[in-house]
Amino acid sequence: MNIIRPRRLRATPALRRLTAETHLRPSMLTLPMFVREGLTEPAPIGSMPGVVQHTSATLRKAAVEAAEAGVGGIMLFGVPERRDSCGTGGVDPDGVLTRAVADVVCEVGDAVVVQADLCLDEFTDHGHCGVLDDSGQVDNDATLAVYAQMARVLADAGAHVLGLSGMMDGQVGAVREALERNHSDVVVLAYAAKYASAYYGPFREAVDSCLTGDRRTYQMDPANRREAIREVGLDIAEGADIVMVKPALGYLDILADVAATSTVPVWAYQVSGEYAMVEAAAANGWIDRRRAIEESLVSIVRAGADHVLTYWAAEVATWL
Numbered sequence: 459m460n461i462i463r464p465r466r467l468r469a470t471p472a473l474r475r476l477t478a479e480t481h482l483r484p485s486m487l488t489l490p491m492f493v494r495e496g497l498t499e500p501a502p503i504g505s506m507p508g509v510v511q512h513t514s515a516t517l518r519k520a521a522v523e524a525a526e527a528g529v530g531g532i533m534l535f536g537v538p539e540r541r542d543s544c545g546t547g548g549v550d551p552d553g554v555l556t557r558a559v560a561d562v563v564c565e566v567g568d569a570v571v572v573q574a575d576l577c578l579d580e581f582t583d584h585g586h587c588g589v590l591d592d593s594g595q596v597d598n599d600a601t602l603a604v605y606a607q608m609a610r611v612l613a614d615a616g617a618h619v620l621g622l623s624g625m626m627d628g629q630v631g632a633v634r635e636a637l638e639r640n641h642s643d644v645v646v647l648a649y650a651a652k653y654a655s656a657y658y659g660p661f662r663e664a665v666d667s668c669l670t671g672d673r674r675t676y677q678m679d680p681a682n683r684r685e686a687i688r689e690v691g692l693d694i695a696e697g698a699d700i701v702m703v704k705p706a707l708g709y710l711d712i713l714a715d716v717a718a719t720s721t722v723p724v725w726a727y728q729v730s731g732e733y734a735m736v737e738a739a740a741a742n743g744w745i746d747r748r749r750a751i752e753e754s755l756v757s758i759v760r761a762g763a764d765h766v767l768t769y770w771a772a773e774v775a776t777w778l
């Protein structure tokens with residue numbers, strides 16, 4: 459005789475809603491957006507159906523729409539017209555990203571948290587996240603000096619949050635120190651456990667990346683779990699206000715570990731390849747698009763993310 463029947467709580471939509479352990483809210487989502495210098499029309503990104511490289515005008519409009527949909531934040535990525543070995547465009551007060559930050563802040567003010575990617579890969583002609591030494595390796599400490607300068611420029615433009623995605627050792631400390639004088643209230647979001655992932659593939663198209671080779675000397679090895687706790691601990695000690703795990707769906711164990719130990723908010727980045735896989739399967743009629751999107755986001759939050767960067771942010775916000 460069955461007295462214990464877990465199915466009782468699943469019997470009706472109302473009971474399921476009442477007993478759900480995980481909830482998504484629009485404020486838990488940040489929309490990553492791309493702006494490309496010199497565009498006159500938005501340019502679709504083939505491997506990310508529905509996502510575009512914006513002109514500065516369409517970026518402003520889309521940012522307002524995302525804000526109206528209720529997303530918690532917007533993360534900006536800039537694609538410059540010209541690149542060089544030092545990533546000079548990233549520290550240009552008149553550069554594409556800096557101007558986009560100022561434009562979007564001007565448009566949405568404090569209604570949404572305006573975030574900027576702080577990394578050099580969009581601005582270097584070799585496509586690496588930092589500057590190179592004579593042997594062609596990414597020079598960690600020389601890169602920190604450039605990040606510090608980029609942090610000041612982006613903060614001057616009005617960014618509320620800086621997303622440190624370069625995976626250089628000591629980047630959080632270097633940026634925190636650079637911000638201390640005039641921008642001590644700017645939030646540092648550390649991509650603390652960022653793995654060298656194949657799932658960033660479509661992003662390369664989104665930012666017209668020049669990278670040949672890979673980022674395995676600075677991004678983490680997907681095989682490593684314990685090391686994520688080490689990275690997170692260092693970033694928090696250096697002054698990170700928020701830590702991120704990236705990618706998301708393949709790294710839910712990491713997310714759960716970090717959520718269990720972090721003393722600061724834990725975010726996850728549902729990356730371009732995660733987006734592309736669902737869109738491609740849905741376009742073929744192989745998967746229920748909306749259910750797959752919702753399930754993936756609920757899973758990421760269930761594993762421990764307080765907030766998720768996702769290219770579906772604005773759309774999902776309107777569903778909730």
Ligand code: PBG
Nearest residue numbers: 577579623657658661729730731
């Ligand atoms: C690097 C950066 C990358 C992504 C965000 N920031 C690419 C990389 O590290 O290779 C990927 C995001 C995505 O795939 O959606 N600044």
